[in-house]
Amino acid sequence: MIVYSDRKRSEDPRGLLASLRRRLSDAAPDPVAMLIEAGVLEAALVDALSPGEDDEPPLARALRAVTLDLAHAARGHAGAEARLDSALRGIEDVERGPLPGLASVTEPEGFAFYALYPETYAEAARRFLRAARPERATVVGLRSIGTTLSAVVAAELEAGGVPVRSLTVRPRGHPFERELHLGPRLLAALEEGAAGHVLVVDEGPGISGSSFACAAEAAIRAGVPEHRIALFPSWDSDGAGLRSERARALWPRLGRWTAGFEETFIDGGRLAAPWGGGSTRDLSGGLWRERLCSPGRFPAVQPQHERRKYLVERDDGPLLLKFAGLGARGARALVRAEAQAEAGLAPEVVGLANGFLAHRFEDGRPAEALDAELLGAMTGYLAQLAAGPASGPARFDDLLAMTRLNVAEGLGPAAAGRTGWMEGLRGPVLARPALAGDGRMLPYEWLRTGAGVLKCDGIDHHDDHFWPGAQDIAWDLAGAVVEFGMGAEARERLLAGFRARSGDGGAREVLPFYEVAYLAWRLGYTTLAAETLGGSDDGLRMGRARDRYAALLRGALEREAA
Secondary structure, three states: OOOEOOOOEEEOHHHHHHHHHHHHOOOOOOHHHHHHHHHHHHHHHHHHHOOOOEOOOHHHHHHHHHHHHHHHHHOOOOOHHHHHHHHHHHHHHHHHOOOOOOEEEOOOHHHHOOOOOHHHHHHHHHHHHHHHOOOOEEEEEEOOOHHHHHHHHHHHHHHOOOOEEEEEEOOEOOOOOOEOOEOHHHHHHHHHHHHOEEEEEOOOOOOOOHHHHHHHHHHHHOOOOHHHEEEEOOOOOOOOOOOOHHHHHHHHHOEEOOOOHHHHHHOOOOOOHHHOOOEEEEOOOOOOHHHHOOOOOOOOOOHHHOOOEEEEEOOOOOEEEEEOOOOHHHHHHHHHHHHHHHOOOOOOEEEEEOOEEEEEOOOOEEOOOOOHHHHHHHHHHHHHHHOOOEEEEOOHHHHHHHHHHHHHHHHOHHHHHHHHHHHOOHHHHHOOEEEOOOOOOOHHHEEEEOOEEEEOOOOOHHHOOEOOOOEOOHHHHHHHHHHOOOOHHHHHHHHHHHHHHHOOOOHHHHHHHHHHHHHHHHHHHHHHHHHHHOOOHHHHHHHHHHHHHHHHHHHHHHHHHO
């Protein structure tokens, strides 16, 4: 089923370089944001230069030097200002040379969604330095996100006085059987590194562990003894559960170096420090339900998909800290959150630090029942979203393809055959703009508080790695209808209230299309979540939600096809 959204985009490399150059020329550049942007740029351009084999052309070496400079600057090492200047000169040199025509850009999900921090890799590198005392090191980053993370590890080793050769490679092939295809220059670099340590750096391991395994195997073939190969993943494992047989065999034999988020940011009080300190309570992975929901009425969540969030108890009132993303993504989230809060639609925003948005904690209760107050808050919220800038026309063909595939897999081919009427709405759907909507209209995200009904978690679902992405506001109207079980009268009040506040009367015509599309996506999401979570409480809750969406979807298709 289609649940995730592909966020790759094609970009002109000269535009990417110019953007980074302008940011580096700012009066007060943000080194961490620049490091992340440089890593994305390096990975995209080196991939474009190396469609089938990695062999480190001169442009790759130049880009690696820029990312390393910014890693030193981001870590605050001695000579940080000089490193920023060096990075700027490096970008200008690259701009003067030949470049690929287009590059495929992928946002690193760890920095955007999963609170993966360069600082944890820096701490892991320091631990490695103290324990292994390497005389020299070859640091291998696995593209994409390993581009940035390996620069952090290499910079930390260099700051500790270790000579470092840093390079990046792209594991290729089936996700469970990745392989490296290396040209003579990179093969020689690994062979030259055999006298020292070889460090392999990436996030993960994922389901298989084969990306780490193929890089370690390349080092072994180059003559590096296993005791001088070190893996730097984002979390540790004994390897027993990895799908790749090669990874299962190698994992326990190789040194692994990690540092966790909790020990880096929580234990020493670093996360709470920007807000004056205070005790910190983890609300991630659905733990927030213990504070906000009545026993026995916990909504279904997929814990692995939830952002990190913490309650910070302070003398002047508690704060909710929620991960919003590092670099430019966090800054965008702050602007949107402040706009929603200033309009009285969402909890008050206190600020942004370490990639976490800080909100005044609202100790309310999820709005489970639809009433006039909730409907008024809903129409006001959706009208504000509808007033935002358009990002282009609605993605009709993508929506229809997702709907038909999820219906076929969830309800069977016969049900998918009842979607023909949707093609008749192509014109009206394409005539309406896509925009940065909410994306989720789940009842537990509407909070009844002393200040009224507030919408939580409405910052960036339009720009995360799930469907729907930017869509017509009718997607959110359909979500409200579905999630609150609106009958004909409630639906009419929703549409009338929305039109009165927004002036948009055209949503009514396309609403049936979006109701079916929304139901098809939610059916896919809850199906996969129920399978992943198995017999756990949330797995059972997701199973019940799946059955509800399936019944509603079947009824909507029969009604519209009649």
